[in-house]
Amino acid sequence: MMAFQARKRPTLADIARSAGVSLMTVSRAVNNKPGVGEEMRQNILALASEMGYRPNQIARGLATNRTSMVGLVVPDNTNPFFAHIARGVEQVAGEQGYNVFLLNTSEDAGRELAALDSLWQKDIDGVILCSSRLDLPDLEEQISHFPAVVLVNREISGSFSNVVTINVDDRLGAQLAVRHFLGQGRQHIACISGPAHSLSAQRRLEGYRSALQAAGLSLDAQLEACCAPDTDGGRAAAAALLQRRLYIDAMYAFNDLAAVGAMQVCQESGRQVPGEIAIIGSDDIPLATIIRPQLTTLHVDLGQIGRLAMHALLELIQGEAPQASILIEPELIVRASA
Amino acid sequence: MMAFQARKRPTLADIARSAGVSLMTVSRAVNNKPGVGEEMRQNILALASEMGYRPNQIARGLATNRTSMVGLVVPDNTNPFFAHIARGVEQVAGEQGYNVFLLNTSEDAGRELAALDSLWQKDIDGVILCSSRLDLPDLEEQISHFPAVVLVNREISGSFSNVVTINVDDRLGAQLAVRHFLGQGRQHIACISGPAHSLSAQRRLEGYRSALQAAGLSLDAQLEACCAPDTDGGRAAAAALLQRRLYIDAMYAFNDLAAVGAMQVCQESGRQVPGEIAIIGSDDIPLATIIRPQLTTLHVDLGQIGRLAMHALLELIQGEAPQASILIEPELIVRASA
């Protein structure tokens, strides 16, 4: 069976032939470059528009080594955290004439490598890599493959002239949460930290511990539990915590999804939230205000992170040496769960 | 400032030079094409691998007119409905060596046109267009720009050899919901239909009406309200409905987000759900089981729709003439809200 033949786009050569001029004159005209008479330019532009000319960006990419394509690699675009970042990225990319490849890794290093490799073959101008699970050697290797890289939710030692890192100050966030609990007189605070290999989970756990110690309280490993970064993960972790039969009057969770799961387990086991157990989440996704009681959480503007990331990537691509490391401060939003 | 120089990838010519053979021999070897001796092939493959050769897919695209890139256009990737579809699309694309451009339209026809235009310039192999708001002439024009198109949530009359449509049977879904209410003895059923220009919203409204009429009930425009496809939209619509001071004992909502918003407005105004007012949503996004009471809704496997869409697109690209029109039947999942 014959494949459908899409309507063929005219090329520069087609326009040139129709206009009776050389291909280069048309090229200059459509690119608004100097070196073509004003009258000629207008004529060519009119003709090009009439013939429906659109530059072939992949051919242009081959010639200029600039493809106007960037990659966005996330663990899971279905997670609101990344979905909102992606939205921000795509917004400014679109405004600047770039297109964005979206790839999921499912938090798997092997898939992450495969994703980056496929992007490399596409000769993209840069990549935004979120919550990378790569080990340092692999990460450095991958970074060397791209002209520009923005790392979200991942730090990297050493200085790479082609990378910018954007991180949320998770440590601070966790501290804010713990201090809030402390201010309420709660001292038996559990921490539902995220996936063991997640950097931001580690930082949050660290902040949780440091805030506890700063208040003169001792740590108890029994009060900590890892979890998958979703509602079920939060449920499982909270259930495990509750089963240990310790006294717990507060839970700080790695993200809002997990916080909601934990909250429901508490409620289902007959505990009042926030009366008996207060709960604080992280990220402030829309669910936080949808759920009842509304979730007290650490707000960060995810769309803004996406926009920032894309802007930084563009500066890198244009060789502008932006700030190498950006730290976003979360803000505690007190709602009803704590 | 000088831009960072990414590590240069070796080209076919580089490998050829190193191997002391012609470029074409290397090309045949790496592409597993016949016409190269087995021993030679192994040597070349080893060398290519050692030198870290990766084909430049954009150059290949220029030569073959196949870029291995497809586009996915959605109103809002932040909406779980589209996020899950996107996940499915990206999954099979990745498995088949394709990369996916993600673009948001914000439900705006102008932006949708701009998005498709930018994809056209990239010379992609096909596009999956979700919930298109384009009018027929524009849509047909855009369809002619691509070798393959899959329309999700949009019908099109006439037959185009390069398009496949995938739709949820929204009419049936709405009927199932209304019949469920009727079976509970509820007869004062409101409909929170979605955006006025949304095709699926229209189909759902139609199904709602037809089920009511089939039951011998009369229609009342006062029982219908449009809404934005999110929680706030549902809140606003439900509030408007309630303000009309009609007796209402059930609400069917365009999607789960709106259903949850409506449910909360009902609860906040002191009405029991499902006691006084029962609620049914559509799509069965994760929120449906997170919210309390859990939402009775019309289930469709969104990831599956995405995978189906990408598979259909691939068949189209390969000229295989798949089924031109796919209809997905939703299934009523009875939970706690109705």
Place this chain on the structure above:
DNA sequence: TTGTATGCGTTATCAA
């Protein structure tokens, strides 16, 4: 201001 030659990395085509 305009045009010609050349190259980007790859595949298709034809010749050896």
Place this chain on the structure above:
DNA sequence: TTGATAACGCATACAA
């Protein structure tokens, strides 16, 4: 089984 050459559509460098 191999290799040389011409595209693909565009831009850069240089010549007229």
